[in-house]
Amino acid sequence: MSSEKKSGYRKSFSLIMTFIIMMSVLFAFSLLLAYRFSTKFIENEFVSEKVNVLEQSIxxxxxxxxxxxxxxxxxxxxxxxxxxxxxxxxxxxxxxxxxxxxxxxxxxxxxxxxxxxxxxxxxxxxxxxxxxxxxxxxxxxxxxxxxxxxxxxxxxxxxxxxxxxxxxxxxxxxxxxxxxxxxxxxxxxxxxxxxxxxxxxxxxxxxxxxxxxxxxxxxxxxxxxxxxxxxxxxxxxIKIINSRPLLYQYIKIEPLTYDPLDTSDSYLTTEITLPGPFSDYKLYFISSKSFIDKEILSYFLPIALGILLFYGIVVLVAVLIYRNLNINQKMFKLQYDFMNNLTHEFKTPVSVIKIAGNNIKSASSLTDRELKMYGKILDEEADKLNGLMNKLLAFTQIENKAIELNQDKINIEDFIESTVESHRLKHPDFNFTYEVTGFMTFVTDPVLLGSLFDNLAENAYKYSPAERKKLHISARLIKGKVVLRFTDQGIGIPASEINNIFKKFFRIQNQYNQNGSVGLGLAFCKELVNFMDGEISVKSKVNKGTEFKIVLPYND
Structure with a gap:
């Protein structure tokens, strides 16, 4: 299936490139025709406009x-x-x-x-x-x-x-x-x-x-x-009125029998007889080819710009079509991966629950120790399923503005301590440190803030080597804003991926994602921060660690 997709999109890319090449050839041909038309038009103007000069002069x-x-x-x-x-x-x-x-x-x-x-x-x-x-x-x-x-x-x-x-x-x-x-x-x-x-x-x-x-x-x-x-x-x-000074370089009054000695191809000439008592004389017009070329160019440029604009619009449409195809490809891949990973995420706890259930059903008798073990397994796997469904539901609700932002006063130290404790219970090897500077309490939505802390903490644990599973959380009041920093010593994020990590369904391909990931964690964090009228940014160095910075409004 993947090969078919790539082949299809390569074909689309080839069609777009063929279209652009054909349009480029047509563009060049159109410019050539436009220049020839401009040349012919100005040469005809050179012959016809003499009547206007005569009318103005007489x-x-x-x-x-x-x-x-x-x-x-x-x-x-x-x-x-x-x-x-x-x-x-x-x-x-x-x-x-x-x-x-x-x-x-x-x-x-x-x-x-x-x-x-x-x-x-x-x-x-x-x-x-x-x-x-x-x-x-x-x-x-x-x-x-x-x-x-x-x-x-x-x-x-x-x-x-x-x-x-x-x-x-x-x-x-x-x-x-x-x-x-x-x-x-x-x-x-x-x-x-x-x-x-x-x-x-x-x-x-x-x-x-x-x-x-x-x-x-x-x-x-x-x-x-x-x-x-x-x-x-x-x-x-007679005062000659040159109504087209950019067309006629020189205009003279000459006898009707006047015949210039210089008749080279480097000049354009025309003439018109004066009326009435001046009929033995004529207006004689002469311009060099280089002088006429300037007028041709001034007439040609607006046409060329119009053709260029049209060509630009056509190319832009082609690029947008290709971009949409490319986006559709990426969206299809993301959705495909999302469904695979989501299925895997659901399948694992369901399989564990089913195995535990079959064991309980098939056993003739269970000891207290076995009952506690199976009970713990069923409880943990149910929590996993419940957490995954809650995240999906919360993500959808936040995106659609279907929930309201609660405003409760929290003690930031107590809040961080409770988060640290819950994660220490789940991951005893997770080393937490934190500091608070400039404030003790502020008004926010504790549920959403808790989700934000949990997701960033889980990411820090998941994407850190065993010997560097550390997370430092700092909370400071700076210029009337609450600034939270989550600094780990994990594997880091490549610079080429920094702009993509907050997109839905996006996953960085590495050894830590081999077991599957829905690709909603950081996208969920971004939506949470935006919903709380804040900002989130990230700095990272590969194999050194990552720092997430969150700025939230401070309400005391």
Whole structure:
């Protein structure tokens, strides 16, 4: 049976170890997959996150295009050089990518021909004055053109292109419908490379008049003021917002045709074209592999920790299963030994009683001496059985808190003396000594304390060689506690077994236990001390002896 048990538990251990090895392989494989996933994810992020960087970087441009440009229309064509200068100053301050602004202070007339401007049927669109504003524009170069001095400045493509766009829009204008703001905005602005030209949007009534003016001469001939501003943009002045500094090491603005000379595998690169007037340029992203590896690692570590945690939980469960199997094995062995030893403990006195009974029954007559002998044998063996059953019953009652702790005052010297005397009667070769210091009486449960003394005394006698069957009991009052010490000169307890001796059914394997032991004595002592709100500890040296120390509360 023992071989079968060991074989079964060896098999369980092998299964647990196989499971842990398989989980370890799976753990390593999971880490590898997690790292590859992290690498792929970060590389994809490197490509996709450039859109967010672009959006953040061109946010000021979008704000300029959607909010600042339409402010020109608020002036209804009546911007003068001073007002335009103030407006441009706010633009240059708010939007550094605007390098220069050319302001066309223009008129729309119903005359057939103008020298500087554009003629559309009988509608003419021409500048009165042209100014340029910018941080690098000299003071004497602000005024570029004035109608009074013709020929000193070429009006240029910016002006003509937007006027042609306006003319085309007017020719196709459906006067029965109200045009949308988006339609008006797109037809009164012109986006070219590094440049945005914007014309203030007239009222719908004015546009209807413009259409009439292009077809015939009105009487009287109306004159309308129109303001056109051409914003020259510098893409290199766009402030790059690196929203992923741990992903992108360097971000630059380069021409669309830019092709780096260094194309080695030690770098990751990507690019995205700038929108609108900056479409000839791109954002160019570059990071070294070693720089990207840091971001991969920072993404991988939480995943690895999660996998490690899961693996740790699985291994812990496996260890707990094995531990439970091991505990069950030990419990089974302890119970098996307990039943064997208990059977032996009961069988011995029962056998003696049966033999004595048979002898009495079969004898034709018994002398007085034989009657006394058999009577003594029956009495002693009955006491053994009764003591064993009482110990088991008391142990169970104490464990389940089924009894109450009595509080009686005892004289400690008398108590120890009675214990010594009872054991001297049983074991005449047992040498007892004792001492009491600091107190004479204290309140305790005398029955439980007596059981404690008896068990420790019996242990001291049982586990001592014939020539060293000695026990010294000391009782002292120390710092308001009763400290009892039981010191013998027995065989001692191995250090490896010290932590197990107070466990139920545990027995140290030695020559003194060959005749059987239930393994309840010291466990019973531990339960007694705990029930009395005390503490028990042990110090021992092999072949030198053992000392049990008991600390109990002192109540006078």
């Amino acid at each position: 946010k000021p441009y979008n704000d300029f295009f959607q909010k600042k440009l339409p402010e020109v229309s608020y002036y209804n064509g009546y911007l003068d050089s001073a007002t335009a200068c103030n407006f441009v100053d706010t633009v240059l301050l708010e939007y550094p990518f605007v390098a220069k602004v050319i302001f066309y202070d223009s008129e729309v007339r119903n005359t057939p021909v103008v020298n500087d401007g554009l003629n559309i049927g009988r509608l003419t669109f021409s500048p009165k004055n042209i100014y340029q504003f910018g941080s690098l524009v000299p003071a004497d170069s602000v005024l570029l053109f004035t109608r009074d001095k013709t020929g000193n400045f070429k009006v240029g493509d910016d002006f003509n292109a937007l006027v042609l766009k306006l003319a085309s829009y007017i020719q196709g204008l459906d006067t029965s419908k109200v045009p949308s703001q988006e339609d008006l905005f797109s037809n009164f602005s012109n986006v070219r490379a590094n440049k945005i030209t914007y014309l203030n949007i007239p009222r719908i009534e004015d546009l209807k008049v413009y259409k009439s003016m292009s077809r015939r001469t009105l009487d009287p001939q109306p004159v309308y003021q129109q303001d056109m501003l051409s914003f020259h943009l510098d893409p290199y002045k």
